[in-house]
Each structure stands twice: as C-alpha cells, then as structure tokens.
Amino acid sequence: MPDPELIERLPELVVLGHIRTPWARAQDCPRNAMESDATARVEVLPPWRPGLASLEGCTHVILLYWLHQADRSRLVQTPASDDKPHGVFALRTPNRPNPIGLAVADLVAVRDTYLKVRHIDCVDGTPLLDIKPYFASVDAKPEARVEWWEARACPQPPRGQVTEN
Numbered sequence: 001m002p003d004p005e006l007i008e009r010l011p012e013l014v015v016l017g018h019i020r021t022p023w024a025r026a027q028d029c030p031r032n033a034m035e036s037d038a039t040a041r042v043e044v045l046p047p048w049r050p051g052l053a054s055l056e057g058c059t060h061v062i063l064l065y066w067l068h069q070a071d072r073s074r075l076v077q078t079p080a081s082d083d084k085p086h087g088v089f090a091l092r093t094p095n096r097p098n099p100i101g102l103a104v105a106d107l108v109a110v111r112d113t114y115l116k117v118r119h120i121d122c123v124d125g126t127p128l129l130d131i132k133p134y135f136a137s138v139d140a141k142p143e144a145r146v147e148w149w150e151a152r153a154c155p156q157p158p159r160g161q162v163t164e165n
C-alpha cells in the first residue's frame with residue numbers, strides 16, 4: 001500500500017439503496033454484467049426515491065455500486081483469465097483501492113421503491129452508490145480495445161447462473 005501520508009481523502013459517500021441479486025457469494029456471481037440474463041432489484045431507500053422521477057423513459061442505466069467484500073490493498077493482480085500480472089486500473093477486478101463497481105444495465109421496470117434491471121454481476125445486498133441514464137450518443141465507444149485481454153492466456157467459460165428473481 002502507498003504511504004498513508006500521501007493519500008488524499010474525500011468526504012464519505014451515502015448509500016442510496018441495495019442491489020438484490022440471485023448470488024449470495026462473490027464466487028457465484030457472473031464474472032461480468034453481460035454474462036447472465038438474470039434480473040435484479042435495485043432497491044432505493046426512502047430519502048432518495050424522488051430522484052427516480054423520469055427514469056421510466058430510459059432503456060438503460062449506468063449503476064455504480066460499492067463492492068463491499070473487496071480487498072482494497074492490492075494494486076497489481078494476475079487475473080484468472082491470464083498468466084501475467086496487470087495493474088488493477090487495467091482490470092475490472094473488484095479488488096482495488098476504491099472498490100466501485102459499474103454496470104450498464106437494461107432497465108426492465110421502474111417502481112416506486114425499486115428498479116428491475118438485467119445485466120448486473122454483484123453479490124446480493126451490495127450497496128448502491130448512483131444511478132445515471134445511459135446515453136448511447138456519448139457513452140458508446142464501439143472502437144474500444146484492451147490489448148492485454150485480446151492477448152490473454154486463458155479464456156474462461158461463463159460462471160453466472162441464468163435465473164429470475
């Protein structure tokens with residue numbers, strides 16, 4: 001870990017709600033959000049529910065969540081998909097200094113207290129940090145490449161269960 005005196009800190013975040021998924025353990029989750037078609041509930045706590053207004057017209061949302069079971073001490077890691085170490089900022093590993101998870105999810109339904117979404121990869125009960133509308137016009141980058149991934153040693157089969165909840 002870096003020298004603690006060199007670490008700049010921000011004020012605390014607030015939990016907006018919790019993501020209810022079919023997966024009780026990290027090792028049972030899909031490896032990435034697109035790997036499973038299971039639906040999940042994004043439950044929003046009462047103080048934040050007015051912020052859901054107008055979401056019903058959105059087809060996709062960006063979800064940001066706190067990967068609360070992550071190991072925050074690691075900066076270099078050898079992923080299961082490769083035999084070489086990579087910096088965590090070149091990986092989508094949950095194990096990183098600020099374990100913020102990101103998924104672009106299909107927005108299936110908007111209710112008063114929760115969203116029903118598809119394409120999420122987190123443990124049941126994972127704290128929700130933010131919801132944003134996904135704009136294909138500015139967020140999509142079809143030309144994007146990750147060279148270490150294209151050259152990786154061990155492509156892996158999917159891990160997630162396809163279930164409804």
Ligand SMILES: C[S@@+](CC[C@H](N)C(=O)[O-])C[C@H]1O[C@@H](n2cnc3c(N)ncnc32)[C@H](O)[C@@H]1O
Pocket residue numbers: 026027028029030031032033066067068069070092093094100101102103121122123126
């Ligand atoms: C590779 S990460 C990707 C997370 C997110 N989609 C992202 O790109 O930021 C997904 C994995 O994180 C692990 N995971 C899921 N929820 C977690 C949690 N609440 N705390 C720690 N690890 C979690 C599971 O092993 C899951 O397969």
